[in-house]
Amino acid sequence: MSPSYVLRRLGTLILVLFGVSILTFAIIPLVPGSPARVKLGISATPENVATLEKKLGLDRPLTTQYFAWISGIVTRFDFGKSFINDKSITSEVARRLPATLQLAFVALLIGLMIALPAGIIAALRPGGKRDVTAMIFSQIGVSIPDFWMGILLIVFFAEYLQVLPSSGFVSVSEGFIPWLRHIILPALTSGLISGAIMTRFVRSAMLEVLNQDYVRTARAKGLSERIVINKHALRNAAIAIATIVGLQMATLLSSVVVVEIIFAWPGLGSLALNSTLQRDYPMLQASVLLFAAAFAVVNLLTDLSYVLLDPSVEYA
Amino acid sequence: MAVAVLQKRESRVSEFVRKALRHQLLMLGFFIIVLLAVVAVFGRQLAPYDPNGMDFGARFAPPGLKHLFGTDEFGRDVFSRILYGAAVSFKVAFIAVAISASVGVFLGAMAGFYGRVLDEIIMRLMDILFAFPAVLMAITVMAILGRGVTNAMIAIAIVYIPIFARVARGAVLSVRGREYVTAARALGQGNTTIIFKHILPNSLGPIIVQTSLSLAFAILAEAALSFFGLGTQPPDPSWGRMLSEGRSFLRQAWWMGVFPGLAIMVSVMGFNFFGDGLRDLLDPRMKKIQ
Numbered sequence A: 001m002s003p004s005y006v007l008r009r010l011g012t013l014i015l016v017l018f019g020v021s022i023l024t025f026a027i028i029p030l031v032p033g034s035p036a037r038v039k040l041g042i043s044a045t046p047e048n049v050a051t052l053e054k055k056l057g058l059d060r061p062l063t064t065q066y067f068a069w070i071s072g073i074v075t076r077f078d079f080g081k082s083f084i085n086d087k088s089i090t091s092e093v094a095r096r097l098p099a100t101l102q103l104a105f106v107a108l109l110i111g112l113m114i115a116l117p118a119g120i121i122a123a124l125r126p127g128g129k130r131d132v133t134a135m136i137f138s139q140i141g142v143s144i145p146d147f148w149m150g151i152l153l154i155v156f157f158a159e160y161l162q163v164l165p166s167s168g169f170v171s172v173s174e175g176f177i178p179w180l181r182h183i184i185l186p187a188l189t190s191g192l193i194s195g196a197i198m199t200r201f202v203r204s205a206m207l208e209v210l211n212q213d214y215v216r217t218a219r220a221k222g223l224s225e226r227i228v229i230n231k232h233a234l235r236n237a238a239i240a241i242a243t244i245v246g247l248q249m250a251t252l253l254s255s256v257v258v259v260e261i262i263f264a265w266p267g268l269g270s271l272a273l274n275s276t277l278q279r280d281y282p283m284l285q286a287s288v289l290l291f292a293a294a295f296a297v298v299n300l301l302t303d304l305s306y307v308l309l310d311p312s313v314e315y316a
Numbered sequence B: 001m002a003v004a005v006l007q008k009r010e011s012r013v014s015e016f017v018r019k020a021l022r023h024q025l026l027m028l029g030f031f032i033i034v035l036l037a038v039v040a041v042f043g044r045q046l047a048p049y050d051p052n053g054m055d056f057g058a059r060f061a062p063p064g065l066k067h068l069f070g071t072d073e074f075g076r077d078v079f080s081r082i083l084y085g086a087a088v089s090f091k092v093a094f095i096a097v098a099i100s101a102s103v104g105v106f107l108g109a110m111a112g113f114y115g116r117v118l119d120e121i122i123m124r125l126m127d128i129l130f131a132f133p134a135v136l137m138a139i140t141v142m143a144i145l146g147r148g149v150t151n152a153m154i155a156i157a158i159v160y161i162p163i164f165a166r167v168a169r170g171a172v173l174s175v176r177g178r179e180y181v182t183a184a185r186a187l188g189q190g191n192t193t194i195i196f197k198h199i200l201p202n203s204l205g206p207i208i209v210q211t212s213l214s215l216a217f218a219i220l221a222e223a224a225l226s227f228f229g230l231g232t233q234p235p236d237p238s239w240g241r242m243l244s245e246g247r248s249f250l251r252q253a254w255w256m257g258v259f260p261g262l263a264i265m266v267s268v269m270g271f272n273f274f275g276d277g278l279r280d281l282l283d284p285r286m287k288k289i290q
Helices: A003-025 A035-040 A046-056 A062-076 A089-124 A129-143 A146-160 A176-210 A213-220 A225-262 A268-278 A281-309 B002-022 B024-046 B078-114 B116-130 B134-145 B149-176 B179-186 B191-202 B204-227 B239-249 B255-282 B284-289
Strands: none
Touching: A003 A062, A003 A281, A003 B116, A035 A046, A089 A129, A089 A176, A089 A225, A089 A268, A089 A281, A129 A176, A129 B255, A146 A176, A146 A225, A146 B204, A146 B239, A146 B255, A176 A225, A213 A225, A225 A268, A225 A281, A225 B134, A268 A281, A268 B134, A281 B134, B002 B024, B002 B255, B024 B078, B024 B255, B078 B116, B078 B149, B078 B191, B078 B204, B078 B239, B078 B255, B116 B149, B134 B149, B134 B204, B149 B191, B149 B204, B179 B191, B191 B204, B204 B239, B204 B255, B239 B255
């Protein structure tokens, strides 16, 4: 991987983040009616609205507003204040970010624990019973709405069996078991679905590799199937699988938004929806910006990881 | 010569149909889509009850002969509401995908055909749009436009524009250098003619596959937005809304949460099967792998 390639990709990332910030900033000017009126309610007098607009800096030109906003974020990590309760957005976001990250990570782990064995086993005998079962499971998982899956899990585990809590978040510092009990259902919701999606990709990545000449050669040499799979096939399928994991992380972030809302999980996704419903636009801007930034960074890391995993991929 | 070309095209179409008929997944998907289309168009005639008609004497009636999928907290017939909801899901999904496919394919084709600066500008713009997680993007657009079905369509359409642009660009790039394009240019045909008459028709395969898969996602997205109270507004039935309404009553009336969810799942499956099947037929490399 040449340094110039990494630099170019980093340059593109900064450009994308810059564009993302402009689009996110545009939420407030694009919303019909003045944000000050939204904050004060319909009964506010025009004078009150004008005073608040001045106080919030909304009477300044858009470019000035944008640079004030973005420089606050870049230099002091300051996202401004909430429209609803005047609280600092940065501290609200900082409070919620770990919850989202934990959920996404555990969900990805569950997804991989399903997809890797299922995809590999399915690929070993295409068309066989195990393959067909894995593919049926995968098709159902791909088509099931995540919010429905969440509801079904709540009904079964929290209401019918009453073994797990139906919503809420407990920090790890309050104990591992309570944390696990709370995270398991939301993480399963996202994890089962992403596991289903990834199973298909792991299977085709393995199939492609298993059809290669070097695998045939390894088998012809009389190597055991285990060595053929572990040493020859898996290692070469790793690049495709890494891509899938990266892309899946991005999809997971999207699914997490939905799952957080269903399970009243205090993360950035539920923050985004609540802000939309309450018309707390600065709060929405912050959560959207952070999600998009995470998304873009994950995509870049995925691209760069190709090269580390597969030396034959050369980027100029 | 014209006759020979026509015959060749006809034999290619009939070969495609023959292969499609033998592809079980594709045919299953096709069957589900046709069934849903019939329900979406004739749902009003097929529904045994008025979807918004309340019958307080029959609140929370379990599934049975009188009410096939039971009734909800207002005594409304869940089956009739699902039949009506199909029309909403279909309308939103088709219009949203039509908008995103037209805009996305146009932008992608321009980027792929002209390359250089235009390619950079369009594709970086698409990267920016693509940097937003799908659901969050839709929620944000709804925050700006306001709630409602029309705005949900626009939100979903915007989310899928970059995907179509990428697919179309890739497809155009792969045929741009072919002999027939060079020949068309040598004959003095303009860029617009070359793009619309020669390049796009030959890049349709991946775009058609993407359309089918996007329809599946659009149905899911509409359901999610309505579930969150941003899409279809009450009392109109929509699968997502029905799920969100049924959520509070699942202990006493499981059918309120199960049947709308199944309806969403089966429709999404239909479009996914159809899209996957088409990909098998249109992309021989994938077929070999699978």
